[in-house]
Amino acid sequence: MKIRGVLIEDTFAEAFTMRVARLIITGRSVRWAREATLKLTGFATSVIGCKCEAAIERELAEDETPDGRPGFSVLLMTMSKDDLPKRLIERVGQTVLTCPTTACFDGLPDAPDRVGVGSALRFFGDGFQASKVIGGERFWRVPVMEGEFLVQEKFGMVKGVGGGNFLMLARSADAALEAAEAAVEAMSGRAGVILPFPGGVVRSGSKVGSRRIKSMIASTNDAFCPTLRAITETELPDGVNSVLEIVINGTDAEAIAAAMRAGIDAACRQGVVAITAGNYGGKLGPHHFHLRKIMAGAEA
Amino acid sequence: MSGGLVARLRKPLQSRVDLGEVLAGSWAGLGAAEVASRPALLGGSAVPLGELFEVKGKPAGRLRFEGDLAMADRIGAGLGEGEVVVDGNVGDATGIGMSGGVIDVHGNAGARTGGAADDARRGMTGGELMVRGSTGPEPGSRMRRGLLVVTGDVAEHAGPGMIAGTVLVFGSAGRAPGRWSKRGSIVALGRVEIPPTYRYACTYQPDHIRLTLLRLRTRYGIMVDDRYISGLYRRYSGDLADLGRGEILAWTAE
Numbered sequence: 001m002k003i004r005g006v007l008i009e010d011t012f013a014e015a016f017t018m019r020v021a022r023l024i025i026t027g028r029s030v031r032w033a034r035e036a037t038l039k040l041t042g043f044a045t046s047v048i049g050c051k052c053e054a055a056i057e058r059e060l061a062e063d064e065t066p067d068g069r070p071g072f073s074v075l076l077m078t079m080s081k082d083d084l085p086k087r088l089i090e091r092v093g094q095t096v097l098t099c100p101t102t103a104c105f106d107g108l109p110d111a112p113d114r115v116g117v118g119s120a121l122r123f124f125g126d127g128f129q130a131s132k133v134i135g136g137e138r139f140w141r142v143p144v145m146e147g148e149f150l151v152q153e154k155f156g157m158v159k160g161v162g163g164g165n166f167l168m169l170a171r172s173a174d175a176a177l178e179a180a181e182a183a184v185e186a187m188s189g190r191a192g193v194i195l196p197f198p199g200g201v202v203r204s205g206s207k208v209g210s211r212r213i214k215s216m217i218a219s220t221n222d223a224f225c226p227t228l229r230a231i232t233e234t235e236l237p238d239g240v241n242s243v244l245e246i247v248i249n250g251t252d253a254e255a256i257a258a259a260m261r262a263g264i265d266a267a268c269r270q271g272v273v274a275i276t277a278g279n280y281g282g283k284l285g286p287h288h289f290h291l292r293k294i295m296a297g298a299e300a
Numbered sequence: 301m302s303g304g305l306v307a308r309l310r311k312p313l314q315s316r317v318d319l320g321e322v323l324a325g326s327w328a329g330l331g332a333a334e335v336a337s338r339p340a341l342l343g344g345s346a347v348p349l350g351e352l353f354e355v356k357g358k359p360a361g362r363l364r365f366e367g368d369l370a371m372a373d374r375i376g377a378g379l380g381e382g383e384v385v386v387d388g389n390v391g392d393a394t395g396i397g398m399s400g401g402v403i404d405v406h407g408n409a410g411a412r413t414g415g416a417a418d419d420a421r422r423g424m425t426g427g428e429l430m431v432r433g434s435t436g437p438e439p440g441s442r443m444r445r446g447l448l449v450v451t452g453d454v455a456e457h458a459g460p461g462m463i464a465g466t467v468l469v470f471g472s473a474g475r476a477p478g479r480w481s482k483r484g485s486i487v488a489l490g491r492v493e494i495p496p497t498y499r500y501a502c503t504y505q506p507d508h509i510r511l512t513l514l515r516l517r518t519r520y521g522i523m524v525d526d527r528y529i530s531g532l533y534r535r536y537s538g539d540l541a542d543l544g545r546g547e548i549l550a551w552t553a554e
Contacts, residue, residue, distance in 0.1 A: 133447075
């Protein structure tokens with residue numbers, strides 16, 4: 001299969017079941033909502049080193065947020081359901097509670113599984129905190145020097161999918177970056193999808209384990225490193241000098257597949273040789289995103 | 301409110317009637333005949349509700365009262381579920397001790413609206429009570445949880461002995477609000493006399509008020525001016541003659 005001359009390899013992305021929370025972070029202005037959101041989603045690229053994966057899902061208009069202020073929706077994901085409340089409490093407590101004017105709300109109100117967030121953060125109020133039940137949901141008012149921090153008591157938790165991916169194999173680093181930027185542009189702002197790496201793009205794709213250090217969980221994906229072409233079992237076609245990856249997490253497989261389709265389509269441009277995907281032979285992750293199935297109908 | 305039951309007053313009430321037993325316990329799944337058979341107290345005697353009201357419709361967790369019920373007391377007393385709408389005025393003690401559900405009065409209400417029974421330690425423990433008009437004295441007395449909204453004025457003594465919960469008044473909050481309040485919130489969008497046992501804390505924008513007011517707009521269609529949603533509130537802590545963890549939040553145009 002080729003799209004605008006770019007080979008779509010006959011392979012699949014292998015993804016995992018994760019636990020997801022959606023946070024709605026609002027502020028007096030877009031600036032302050034963004035400040036809190038960027039802090040909250042910082043250092044959250046991979047569960048391997050960050051314990052969670054998080055990113056902005058989309059910016060929200062005033063009429064889309066619970067308190068009528070500008071905001072952002074964020075997806076935060078962990079591998080286990082026990083980890084999710086821990087990460088939420090840490091991050092909301094350190095990055096939203098601390099940020100001027102902001103408030104934090106649950107973005108999955110229909111999820112039956114609920115984890116306590118405000119119910120833990122309230123203790124920062126040292127006994128001066130107060131709660132309000134509004135529309136059947138409890139919110140905590142935590143007194144802070146600025147005024148009050150409002151946070152919802154419980155947040156919904158659902159099963160999601162983490163690790164959808166595709167790799168852009170390009171003739172040059174510039175071409176790879178242009179393709180990645182185009183793909184991210186096409187995939188951003190979609191409901192139910194986040195791209196947790198910097199700017200949505202990964203340059204350091206990894207393989208499981210290490211050739212030399214047994215304790216390492218992951219190490220560089222040498223088969224796709226252009227500089228190692230001559231000394232390793234390379235998987236790079238001739239003419240490929242740079243590879244970038246996009247990792248896609250989401251609330252469900254359909255949302256990820258739709259985002260991958262848009263992203264791959266945008267990445268098929270001049271200077272890109274092939275699109276491929278990372279997997280582990282299909283034995284580790286239950287979700288398989290076959291590139292050619294996803295791109296069926298887009299062939300040209 | 302579409303669907304549900306409708307109870308239409310057969311003829312104007314000539315004496316006070318107590319409807320406190322009509323919606324006590326589980327009722328949302330009851331049909332018209334079953335609701336009509338529930339007792340109302342008229343002159344100290346129990347009569348089936350159906351003698352006073354023509355009850356029609358199908359159960360959908362909703363009941364609409366039609367007619368002037370200014371002589372009807374204790375509507376929705378102890379309500380725990382469903383939605384009750386009253387097209388007109390109601391008597392005293394509407395929604396006393398309610399624990400859930402919604403009462404939406406499109407008219408004025410009497411004394412002790414959303415309050416507590418004389419022998420009860422707690423008033424409302426949940427639910428939402430809207431009065432699209434004014435109330436008599438002592439609305440929200442001994443409220444433990446829940447929301448009471450008065451779009452008009454309160455005669456006097458709003459939220460006496462509140463344990464928690466919120467009483468929100470669009471008009472005048474009347475004399476001596478929040479007496480003996482422990483943790484309750486009285487939100488005054490109009491005129492309010494701050495009792496001497498309350499102490500000024502600060503002027504700020506409480507986010508939970510914004511949330512509550514937006515809910516009144518979207519859930520109940522109540523007209524809420526933007527100046528209240530994005531405005532400043534003077535916070536007074538009290539009642540310092542009691543626990544002192546309550547508050548009066550008085551909207552200010554400053």
